[in-house]
Amino acid sequence: GAGVSQSPSNKVTEKGKDVELRCDPISGHTALYWYRQSLGQGLEFLIYFQGNSAPDKSGLPSDRFSAERTGGSVSTLTIQRTQQEDSAVYLCASSSGDTQYFGPGTRLTVL
C-alpha cells in the first residue's frame, strides 16, 4: 500500500523567508510525527499529533516553527523567517500503534 509521502522533496530558500513542508500519512494512521535530521544533531523529535488531542510540541526548537494537521490527515510544518541552522532533512512519520513509518523527507537548504 501507499506509504508516507512528503513534499517537496527538496526546498532551497533564502534566509528570512517562510517555508511550508507537507506530509501525507498512511491512510488510517491516527498519529503523525515530525522529526529533523541534521549533521551534528542526528534525528530530533519536533512535534506529534494524536487524533484530536492537543499536539505535543515539546521538540519544536523555537517559536518560528509551527505545525498543523487538518482533518486528522495531512500535516503542514511551517518555518517562519528561516535561518541557516534550519537546513536539515525534515522527516514525517505516521503510526496506528507503536511502530512509526517514515516518509522520504524534505531536504531544506537555507542560503
Next chain:
Amino acid sequence: AQSVSQHNHHVILSEAASLELGCNYSYGGTVNLFWYVQYPGQHLQLLLKYFSGDPLVKGIKGFEAEFIKSKFSFNLRKPSVQWSDTAEYFCAVNGPGGGNKLTFGTGTQLKVEL
C-alpha cells in the same frame, strides 16, 4: 529525559564478517526499542522492534537484536554481513519517559566491502 547511545559511529567490515552494533538507553522503566535502517538514498525503514516477551528478536534480512534489561542495552547483530547491508543504522526508544515520540541514537554508518 530519555537518551540513546550508539557507541560505533563508523564501522567497516568485509563481506561475511559478523556484525554487532551497540545501543544503550537511559530510561529504566518500560520502553519499546527499535532499530531502523537507512540505505543510501532511501528513507528510514524499520529493521526490528522489541515491545515485550522474548528478549531476542529477529528482524528482516537476517538481523536480530537482544534486549538486556539489566544493561539497558539493545544490540543489533548479524552473523554474516553482505555488501547490500551498507547503510546507516539507528537505534531508537520510546516509552513512558518520553511518550510515543522516538528518541534516536546518533546512528552508525556501516560500510561493507567486497
